Structures are given as C-alpha cells and as structure tokens.
Amino acid sequence: MEEILGIAGMSSDIIHLRGGGTRNEFFCQILSSASNTSVYGGPVEAAAVGNILVQARAHSKIDGIEEGRRLVEEEMDIRRWEPERSERWKEAKKRMKDLIK
Incomplete structure (x- = not known):
C-alpha cells in the first residue's frame, strides 16, 4: 500500500x-494492524x-453522490478497526520488506 500511494503521489x-470480507473481523483487524492504518x-x-x-x-430521489455517501454513513453498519501498535507488527513488516527485495 505504501508503495502504491508513493507512486501515485498520495497519502492515506x-x-x-x-x-x-468485512464480516471477517479477524481479517479486518489484521489488515489494520499490518498496514498501521484505520480500516472502515x-x-x-x-x-x-x-x-x-x-x-x-x-429518479431524482437524491441530489448526488455526497447525499448518497451521507445516507450510507448514517443508515448502514460501518465498523472501524484501529491498528494494534506493537513491536511485533513492526518486525513483521520489516521481514516482509526483506522478503520482497
């Protein structure tokens, strides 16, 4: 993710x-911790x-994408996972980067 964002000149x-996939809480938590990023x-x-x-x-029932986004945020079940900040995840990230080289 870091490399893709870097190439695109973006950050997130x-x-x-x-x-x-959002039903799998274990996957969502690992994604958050491994990427050190909040997952919605x-x-x-x-x-x-x-x-x-x-x-x-x-059918002109909503004005546009912003209203649609607001409706989803207000009416749908959106969960949030925060990264586990530990040395274990930093070490795993370093090992993965070493494997890719």
Missing part, C-alpha cells in the same frame, strides 16, 4: 473495505447499495 490514513468496513452488500443509490439519483 484510512482504508475503506466493502463487501462480504461495510456495508456488506456494497454492490447492491451502490446500485440503489445510482437508481435513486437517476
């Missing part, structure tokens, strides 16, 4: 994870929710 302190997970049915929002916009 949040990962947004959507879909069924949900909605589980992101594709269906996106489809509904597109249709709502097409």
Whole structure:
C-alpha cells in the first residue's frame, strides 16, 4: 500500500473495505494492524447499495453522490478497526520488506 500511494503521489490514513470480507473481523483487524492504518468496513452488500443509490439519483430521489455517501454513513453498519501498535507488527513488516527485495 505504501508503495502504491508513493507512486501515485498520495497519502492515506484510512482504508475503506466493502463487501462480504468485512464480516471477517479477524481479517479486518489484521489488515489494520499490518498496514498501521484505520480500516472502515461495510456495508456488506456494497454492490447492491451502490446500485440503489445510482437508481435513486437517476429518479431524482437524491441530489448526488455526497447525499448518497451521507445516507450510507448514517443508515448502514460501518465498523472501524484501529491498528494494534506493537513491536511485533513492526518486525513483521520489516521481514516482509526483506522478503520482497
């Protein structure tokens, strides 16, 4: 993730994870800790929710993407995982970088 963001000239302190993978709390916590980044997970049915929002916009039921985002944040189950900040994760990251070289 760091390399991709670096190449793109961007930075981020949040990962947004959507879909069924967000049901796996263990995966979400490991992703957060391994990346040292907050992970926001949900909605589980992101594709269906996106489809509904597109249709709502097409039928003038919502004004635009910002309103759709607000609705999702207010009405859907969005969870947050924070990284475990420990030496163990720093060591694992260093080992992974050494393997990639």
